[in-house]
Amino acid sequence: MDAQRLKDNFAHVAEQGDAVALFFYSDLFVRNPHLRDMFPVGMTGQRDKLLRALGRIVSQADDLPTLVPFLQQLGRDHRRFGIIAEHYPSVGASLIATLRHFSGSTWTDEIAEDWNAAYTLVAKVMLEAADEDALSRPAWWNGQVIGVERRRFDIAVLRVQPDRPLPYLAGQSVAVEVPARLRQWRYYSMANAPRPDHTVDFHVRLVDGGPVSSVLVRTMKTGDHLRMGAPIGVLTLDESSGRDMLLVAGSTGLAPLKAILEQVARRPIPPRVHLYFGARNRDGLYDLEDLTKLAHEHAWLTVVPAVSDESAGHGFSTLLQSGDGDVEYGNLPDVVARHGPWSAHDAYVCGPAEMVGRTVERLESLGVERARIRLETFADAQR
Template identity: 85%
Template sequence: MDAQRLKASFARVAEQGDAVAMFFYADLFVRNPHLRDMFPVGMSGQRDKLLRALGHIVSRVDDLPNLLPFVQQLGRDHRRFGIVAEHYPQVGASLVATLRHFSGADWSEELAADWQAAYGLVAKVMQEAADEDALTSPAWWNGQVVGVERRRFDIAVLRVQPDRPLPYLPGQSVAVEVPARLRHWRYYSMANAPRPDNTVDFHVKLVDGGPVSTVLVRSTQTGDRIRMGAPIGTLTLDESSRRDVLLVAGSTGLAPLKAILEQLVRRPAPPRVHLFFGARDRDALYDLEDLTKLAQRHPWLTVVPAVSDESAGHGFSALLQSGGGEVEHGNLPDVVARRGPWDDHDAYVCGSPEMVGRTAERLTRLGVDRARVRLETYADAQR
């Protein structure tokens, strides 16, 4: 298998954009009509995921130690779609047919052998990971909504009771499916550390055109059912560290960081923690009241709310009396920077890609070791 030849081949094919994924799924469903019901009615999101996954695999095809965890997770994730061993050859045949079609005159027997070998390896790793996962975990968890709080028109906090214990680490996420949008799975982070009653909270923000968030925010009621996939994610607490902790959350990026905060609360001797919670305006600081109460109970916790689209009135900050405390004005990376130094902290950042990227860059420039900055964005969550 020639890794460079594979990379060059995929680069040429990927230039055709969405047409590649459209051709692949058309070929797959013509050859295997019974597979169509395993996919959502609207396929645009699915096509995007296919191209991203292929691009990720091909870009690391010559770096198997780093590629292996990604492919293993793909195998585990596909269990919730009902994928079984007999489906892999069917997918492989359509994939090779698609690559042949878009390669044109560049297609050769050698290239065909490369792609077949690469797909065979990926399929083998995925199946083995799925089989191993099936020994200890269900393909999904059924859950019942036992609490709904609509904090504002576009944000809801949902409490869900799984049908069996859901083992996860604070900071991780699960894919969620609702009956009204079958086969549309979207990732949401648990907003709490594991509880004795096994309930989990989700902070859901309405996404324009989002098929799952629209249902969860606008129409979900107590008693409704959802399905949840297996927990994933690496935005988790470094339990070996006893350094102070910096948490930076943009909007509902608060959810995994609040779970980590609850984990720290349970320590006999928690470190000093600064939690920055940012939004565009005061009304969007939807969980500030609860965070303020936490800070009042725990003297080691400092909560700093920040808004970016309001006039502060006096310099960079003002006493806006939202949630009973001082609310900073400015973009989160700027607010965090001026409240430092942070070079002796472990940092955890979650929110929009722009905010997360700028915050990580700013912290690194301020002397925080990049290895001690853990990140997740909304885009990462919809992998």
């Protein structure tokens, strides 16, 4: 298998954009009509995911230590959709047909052999990971909503009772599917550390055009059901570290960091923890009351809320008198930077991609080693 030849061919094919994924799925469903029900009704998002996954696989074709873990997770993820070994040859046939079609005159027997070898490897790794995963856990957990709090028009906090214990680490996420949006899975982080009763909390923000978030925020009620996939994610607590901690959360990026905070609280001697919670305006600090209560209960915890779009005039004075403690004004990375130094801390950052990126840059400029910064963005969570 010639990795560079694969990359060159895929670069040529990818120039056709969305037409590539459209052709692939059309070919797949014409050849295998029974597979159509395994996919969502609206395929736009699915086509985007296909191209992103193919692009990543091809770009790492000559870097197996990096590629294999990604393929293993893909294999485990595909269990939620009912994908089994018998489906892989059909997908492979449609993939080769698509690549041949868009390659035109550049298609050769050598390129065909490269793609067949690559797909054989991809399928093998994914299937082995799926089979191993099936030995220890189900493809999904059924959950019942036992509590709903609508904190504002676009943010809801849900408490869910799984039908069986859901083992996870504080900071991890699960894919969620609701009956009204079958086969449209979206990732949400648990907002609590594991509990004896196995319940989990989700902080859900309404995303413009988001098919799952719209249901969870606007229509979900106590007694409703949903499904949850297996936990994933590396935004987890480094239990081996004895350093103080910096947590930086933008909007509902607070969820995994609040779970980590709960985990820290269970230590016999917790480290000093500074939690910065940011939003555009005061109303966006949807969990500030609970965070303030936690800070009052734990002397090792400092909570600093921040807003970026409020004026520093009369509106800001009103914020300072809100009863929830001082609220800082400014973009979250700037607020965090002016409260340093943080070079002796472990940092955990989650939220909108731009905020996370800027925060990481500022922390590195302030002497925090990149290896001690764990992060996740909303885009990362949806992969």
